[in-house]
Amino acid sequence: MISRMRRGSHTPASNRNWIPGKENRSGQNNQLIIDYLAESLRYEDLKFLKGRVRKLEPFIRGNKSRRLGEEAGYPYLREDLDQILDSRTLERARHYIKRLVKSLSEFKTNGINDINLNRWKEYDDIITDSLWIFNRRDTSGSHLGWYWGNFVPQIPHQIILRFTKRGDWVLDPFAGSGTSLIECIRLGRNGLGVDISPSTVRRASAMIAKEPNLFGVTCELRKGDSTTADFHRICLSHGIKNVQLVIMHPPYFDIIKFGKNKGDLSNATSVNSFLEKFGKVVKQTSTVLEDGRYLVLVAGDKYQDGEWVPLGFQMMEEVKKYGFKLTSIVVKNFEDTRAKRDQKELWRYRALSGGFYVFKHEYIFIFRKRKKGN
Ligand SMILES: C[S@@+](CC[C@H](N)C(=O)[O-])C[C@H]1O[C@@H](n2cnc3c(N)ncnc32)[C@H](O)[C@@H]1O
Known part of the structure; x- marks a missing residue:
């Protein structure tokens, strides 16, 4: 379970080595993004939480954007981050963060195909209309x-x-x-x-x-x-x-x-x-x-x-x-x-x-x- 943390406290050991825009400009992997987002869940203030998530932005937009989305193997990263940043309540923002973390880290299937339901947005080639x-x-x-x-x-x-x-x-x-x-x-x-x-x-x-x-x-x-x-x-x-x-x-x-x-x-x-x-x-x-x-x-x-x-x-x-x-x-x-x-x-x-x-x-x-x- 994620423990509560005072706003603005330090980055834990798991992702201390990665702060967007600083140490690593390339070669980021899924796990670093997941850890970074999961860490944001500890923030109890919406403004601070968004501030932290926003630090990902330079990597999501413009030229750098592709790289991060692609490295995460998840092209909808940018869209999902926008949804977090547009949230009006802390609960909503946390909900979207949790969902995004799942998209990046868990495989959910209905057991009869290889569609990852946690990343359903990616399957726009699959028709669901009659x-x-x-x-x-x-x-x-x-x-x-x-x-x-x-x-x-x-x-x-x-x-x-x-x-x-x-x-x-x-x-x-x-x-x-x-x-x-x-x-x-x-x-x-x-x-x-x-x-x-x-x-x-x-x-x-x-x-x-x-x-x-x-x-x-x-x-x-x-x-x-x-x-x-x-x-x-x-x-x-x-x-x-x-x-x-x-x-x-x-x-x-x-x-x-x-x-x-x-x-x-x-x-x-x-x-x-x-x-x-x-x-x-x-x-x-x-x-x-x-x-x-x-x-x-x-x-x-x-x-x-x-x-x-x-x-x-x-x-x-x-x-x-x-x-x-x-x-x-x-x-x-x-x-x-x-x-x-x-x-x-x-x-x-x-x-x-x-x-x-x-x-x-x-x-x-x-x-x-x-x-x-x-
Ligand atoms: C509508 S076509 C199928 C075409 C196939 N979907 C394709 O894309 O080429 C129907 C096929 O059923 C075969 N067929 C008809 N009666 C059959 C039977 N009793 N057992 C096996 N095949 C049969 C026909 O030879 C024909 O090739």
């Missing part, structure tokens, strides 16, 4: 976008960061061109993929092999029918019992025919038969998903005989049958491809004359597997 608009797909590295019906890499990127930790295992039972597997490699997660189309698996495997594997993770794409695949055996072949995330991007029934194989969900004979096959994949994969972890379904709707078929929601209901709790629904835009741009006017005319709306969105359904007994 509307995702991507105007351009990520086409870097092996993400060539060669596969008709693939998803934008930003989807698995967001999902993997949010729902896995480094070293976790991700399963994609409709792997297609391997977009999620490539993201796994980039983000240091192990990836298992299955796809029914042999030619797709061949080409995707070649692309995946080209992706630099900086974290040395395992990534495997197999040919198989996910309605009957033995995911336990696949996991065991890698020495694991469970995966920590399932990402699914099935065909949207028959909108795109992916191949001639009868087991291909895009060749189902009716919506009901499609949903039944899809349900089998959910069942098969759920048995290897660790309790309490996430299954993410990317799905869209379709028109049939002038009627909007809410396929996405029908699939959503199917997942819920297998012990999953729906935690979020994200709506994502369809970005304009050249082919779509060429057809835009035609579709607009059809929409105006037929009284319907042109699909511009799909869904990302987020489910959490219930823990046993829940």
